[in-house]
Amino acid sequence: MKTFFIRSLFFASLAILLVACAEEKKERIAMPTTDLSKISLIPKPLKTIPTNSAFALDQFTAIYTSKNATGFEEVGTFLADKLKSKINLTIPVNSEGANTIERVIYINQSDSTDLESPEAYQLYINQDSIIINSNTAEGAFRGIQTLRQLVPLESNDTLALQKIWPVPSGKIIDNPNFGYRGSMLDVARHFFSVDDVKKYIDLLAYYKINVLHLHLSDDQGWRIEIKSWPKLTEVGGSTEVGGESGGFYTQEDYKEIVRYAAERYMTIIPEIDMPGHTNAASVSYPFLNGNGKTPKLYEGMRVGFSTFDTHKDTVYAFIDDVVREISAITPGPYFHVGGDESHVTKKSDYIYFIDKVEKIVQKHGKRMIGWDEVAIANVDSTSISQWWASEENAKKAVDKGMKIIVSPANKAYLDMEYDTLSKFGLHWAAYIPVDTAYIWTPEEYGIPLENILGVEAPLWSETISNIDELEYLAFPRIIGYSELSWSIKENRDWEDYKVRLADQAPFLDRMDVKYYPSPLIDWKKSDFTYETIE
Ligand code: NAG
Structure with missing residues (x-):
């Protein structure tokens, strides 16, 4: 003092x-x-x-x-x-x-x-x-x-x-209400360049978002160079949804993203999704595949059809290399292992797999995050569950003493359509207009407050393939998620927020953000709002 x-x-x-x-x-x-x-x-x-x-x-x-x-x-x-x-x-x-x-x-x-x-x-x-x-x-x-x-x-x-x-x-x-305020970008279904990611980081940082989770692998593509397993990107990075040529980040590219984010006090969380969502890895190295066959590159939009072989030591040696190489260039404390929708993995194999992978992640000095399904395994209380779909799994995570990242698909998924006229997006979980995206609280699902790490809004990219389309789905909803995670409940009110959101238009226009001009908002043309009383 x-x-x-x-x-x-x-x-x-x-x-x-x-x-x-x-x-x-x-x-x-x-x-x-x-x-x-x-x-x-x-x-x-x-x-x-x-x-x-x-x-x-x-x-x-x-x-x-x-x-x-x-x-x-x-x-x-x-x-x-x-x-x-x-x-x-x-x-x-x-x-x-x-x-x-x-x-x-x-x-x-x-x-x-x-x-x-x-x-x-x-x-x-x-x-x-x-x-x-x-x-x-x-x-x-x-x-x-x-x-x-x-x-x-x-x-x-x-x-x-x-x-x-x-x-x-x-x-x-x-002071922020939650210390974890995030967005996820799926660069696997469609690849986004380093410059696109930097622009997204800039916009997120302006609204005080401090986590960007990168979904780096899926059935349709593997997007980060692993020096000990070069075919992952040579083969697995060669396509994307719709069959375009895909792409990947070299480790230098990834480091540049991490550096750019760190300059804005933002943590990058890498995700390698497994044991499901692994077709691109198995095409590159067929020994990884659970059914022993050599799969083909996949350019569609189905989920839940692939799995790693959870019984082979060589699969865990592979995972050890991947986690080691990525962890070495990730200063943040977390490593996301996916774990969602492993529909063709036997439940006992899934549990065995997640338990082993959790140890690998810990060995490389990181805290494991997984989608909510990981709570069915014998995971540590230090690991984190990202709740997106199953309330039962969220309860299991709470019982295990895990922290939870709140990402309910019907409220927080940025890839959900705004309404029936939405140009991009899906609607399997809900239509999420701008008001629905804002009017909820992370605390309302019965997850004890002490278990809530924060809020994250995932942007899956099956239906979007460039930065303009990314911005259409993310903006303006992500601005609301920033307030949901930073501001206390007593300070959040839709009528008041609606006016403040309208006033973001000049900033978004100046940044050339192709936001969805929701009819619920009376968008402002200039941000000069002062009344001059001299
Ligand atoms: C879910 C999948 C995801 C997909 C998304 C589309 C999770 C955790 N998994 O089915 O791979 O892209 O929906 O909304 O969300």
Whole structure:
């Protein structure tokens, strides 16, 4: 507390000094009186306390970040880059001796015990300074996403002429409700390039999503280079649903995705789906196949017809290599082993298989995640179940003391059609219009709160084959899932959310996101919402 006080004092005096040093003093411009709590933030912060003035963001603004605080300068640079691309304003980060600086955005490492989690942050916006406090760079990163949303794309005529963007003043205290807020992308049914994945990561990070689960293998394709088993990608990566040429990530590509995500404080979770959903692996190496035959490449959309041979030691040696190679380039703590829809694997073989694979995953230093079926095996309480279909399996997982990722197909599957007119998607679980996707709570299924790790929205790709189609299914629903996992129940209300969602349109348009223009939303054309009272 004391150091925090001294630091704040230091930065307050720094700000005063900088203002005093400014060569060209300008008349204080009449700033719009704006209500911070009326700005359309998503996900909704825990607490917002408006004061009635504004910070004038302009070319006399600088960003300063705590010295010797890991990652803080990078967070400052990230903010500067985003301001540059949003409003074409160049502002310096930690520059010494600038004598025209009048206002400061300070990104401060705090040691406050008020901050409940590493992702918690406080944002103070005054007329002459903005201070973001967090105990970690991760929290500061979440905080600057809020700040990005507060900066208007345009300002009113008078301010626009002077190139001033008013940021409404007040205080935001924020902390995520769940530490795991994810999306899954199926790159196996259709392959998506590194650039496509990066764009998706960027959009997710803007809404404070912190996990991207990559579904890297399925019957139709194997998408990651395994150096000890090269045919997996040479053969298994050569096609996709519909028979196009597929593709795969080299280990360097994958590392680049991991690096890009880490820069945005996002964890990548790799999934190798087994013992079912394994046709592409078995075509590449037929000894893996449960029925002893050499299968053909598969380009259709059926599920549940393939299985590994669960009895052979060589199959486990193969899995050991795959898990070892992928784990070595995955800094995150998790490895997803699939485990869903192994309809042609005998139940006792399935249990034997999952138990063995769990040990392999642990041997390579990772925590196993599996789709909800894995709870029928003798899995450890440290493993995680991703609940998507069976409430009975969710109960089994709870009884085993496992943590659960909540992904109910009829609420959280991004590949479900919005309605009967949806251009892409399936509807075996439900039609999921934008309101249905938002109006539910992860807690309502009887899973004890202490077992809920968080929420994940999976995007299966049988019906989508490019980034535009991906965006059509993901947006705007993923924005709602971000709020479902970040904001507390008391702060979530469809009528209020609907308006905030409408205000995302200018951002989505600017990012060239081909979102589904749901008729339930009165989409906004420009994001300038301030009422000017001079
Ligand atoms: C499920 C399958 C998945 C498929 C999806 C389509 C899971 C865990 N498994 O049948 O392979 O792509 O539906 O919605 O979802």
